[in-house]
Amino acid sequence: MGPEVQTPPAGLDLLADEVTTPIDLALRAELAVRGLRADPQLQRRGGAGPSNDGHWLLGSASGCGSRTTLPMADDSPFALDAEGRLTRDGVVVEDVAVEPIARPAFYDLTTADGVRYEQLARLHGNDVLATTVVQTCIRYGPEATRCRFCTIEESLRAGSTAQVKRPEDLAEVAAAAVRLDGVRQMVMTTGTSNGRDRGARHLARCVAAVLEAVPGLPIQVQIEPPLDLEWIDRLHEAGAAAVGIHVESLDEEVRRRWTPGKATVPIARYEEAWRRAVAVFGPNRVSTYLLVGLGEDPDELVAGAERLIAIGVYPFVVPYRPMAGSLADADGVPAPSAATLLRVTGRVARALRHAGMRGADQVAGCAACGACSALAADGG
Structure with a gap:
């Protein structure tokens, strides 16, 4: 039976x-x-x-x-x-x-220098190629500056990725992933650099190289607000279709506790970067992560998401989940309750629907993929 x-x-x-x-x-x-x-x-x-x-x-x-x-x-x-x-x-x-989702075929290939494609980019979902073009971050040093949920350098220490991905290598990987595994979009993120571009220079080179090898592949780039906002324009000129400028929380106390290094960048500067990005990339081609479970009041989180939506920025609402090797996991910080996540996600999804903004319309990136959030389950 x-x-x-x-x-x-x-x-x-x-x-x-x-x-x-x-x-x-x-x-x-x-x-x-x-x-x-x-x-x-x-x-x-x-x-x-x-x-x-x-x-x-x-x-x-x-x-x-x-x-x-x-x-x-x-x-x-x-x-x-x-x-x-x-x-x-x-x-x-x-x-x-x-x-x-099955292991993709491109993982079995290597570059002429013997670097495994899997060390250069990973399959997310069934058709999204993702890479961290620089696997180190100025925020990842002492605990006083490190984002408490992040493990960007742990995979580097484990030998599962390359520290700096060369543009020509990413172009080679992307071409193979499209050909062998039906990849339809790409995400490029980076650790934050000391330069005024905050890592945008290398991202732009990587975008241009991939698009030369795979014309028309939608690519999202992810970056902290550059000190020179002109780098947002340059990323668009390189061919990026969308941009993520991730703040994780709009609550200043939460930012100081969870993202102490990034919290030295004022919210006002993020707003300048978001508005510049919306002017360059267009409405609903700009996104930011908002993490549920960091201690921010749910009603305030939703209100902040609604303010972002009003300026054309997609708030990608995602539950915090403990990651092995992170400071928060070492402290035993649990994920939020399902009830809290449901409450926030449902309300933000309604606001997105009212504004006519869908993650899928981002064309490329985390919101376009949607896998890490429940927003898409409610039309967001």
Whole structure:
């Protein structure tokens, strides 16, 4: 006799104005913070972003799955059964399909110098190529300046990546990833440099080289506000289609505690950079991460997201997840509750829908991929 089938659990303490939240968003939020019991080899290891989760396609059993990152958690109530179906406490979750994303073919190639393509760029989701063009950061030295969720230099120490990616090598990798694995967009981020460009110079070179090898490939670049805002224009001139300027929190106390080095850059300077980027790249081609779970009041987080939306910036709302090797993980800081994530995500998604802004319309980048956030599950 087969296992019992149940509908996805609601079971979350919603606010009165959120009772119409679709159940798929509730399930997506709970999966995002409680994770999945699955083969740890399916998990991405290390990196600059707020997540080193496993990459999956998640969706209706009768339809196409969307890119999704889920933590690999031994204590999660969610798991895959022998037939690959999603279960909660051993009971199959009705009409939900979860499919692991296979190892891409381009990982098996190397450059003429013997560098593995996998050390130069990684597959995110099923069709997004991502790379950190410089794997060191001026913020990553002493604890007094390091972002507490970040592990940008841990993967470098482990030997799983190259410190500086050469433009010609990234062009070679991108061409192979498009040809062999159907990659359709690319994300380039960087550790912050001491220069007035804050790393934009090398990003621009990498963008130009990749587009020469793969004309028309949409590329998002990610950077701190340059000291010279003209570098935002130069990134666009190099061919970047979108830009992420990530602040993580708009709350000054949270910034000082979680991103002490970046907190020395005033929010006003971020606003100048966002507005300059919107003027150059266009509305909804600029994004910033807002992390849920750093201690910021949820209502204030939503209000800040709405202010960003009003100036054409997409607030990519993502739950904080502990990453091995980070300062926060060493301190035992947990992920936010599923209820909090649902509350924030649902309200920000509604604001995005009202403004006519979808992550997919970013063309390239984290919001266009959408895997690390639950916003896309509610039309954001």
